[in-house]
């Protein structure tokens with residue numbers, strides 16, 4: 001399970017070249033962890049003839065996990081504000097059919113391509129409720145960079161009110177859960193749109 005797919009290895013090499021962190025970095029953006037990537041790959045593999053969207057490409061690590069697993073005929077649109085990162089991701093994904101890397105504001109671009117079967121919200125400050133509106137019924141929303149509650153400092157305000165968890169667990173259109181990654185230090189949130 002520790003072995004990375006070749007496309008993801010390629011993305012990691014490009015990330016290292018550009019100095020884009022491969023571990024969760026509290027001071028700025030970083031690439032998706034392998035535990036997140038594997039989870040995205042599982043969901044992407046079920047998107048037959050579907051459409052996947054990613055907000056915030058970085059240099060294409062999460063995209064590589066999804067692109068390598070999605071069935072032929074599935075489309076993946078990923079959007080990155082930073083042109084240097086977007087072009088690095090284009091280099092990683094150049095041979096992947098059905099994958100489009102767009103430079104721009106993710107929410108505005110993806111709003112025009114909705115509805116999605118899978119949305120990975122990993123960049124920008126979009127209104128989470130609006131993101132749910134971009135899913136088709138049965139579509140999934142994934143957000144990472146969540147710290148399991150037991151690992152938060154005792155006085156952390158996120159113990160009682162975390163804006164990310166709030167949307168997943170209060171929006172009546174979603175059935176959601178939190179998944180703690182195998183490293184036991186990070187988790188992600190996933191919700192399926194049911195109405």
Ligand SMILES: C[S@@+](CC[C@H](N)C(=O)[O-])C[C@H]1O[C@@H](n2cnc3c(N)ncnc32)[C@H](O)[C@@H]1O
Pocket residue numbers: 029030031032054055056057058059060061062063079080081082085104105106107122123124125
């Ligand atoms: C956490 S990184 C993305 C990591 C990537 N998804 C991966 O799996 O490796 C967040 C990225 O979002 C980009 N970003 C920030 N605001 C954005 C916006 N409004 N639209 C598109 N990209 C944005 C940042 O430039 C950064 O590269």
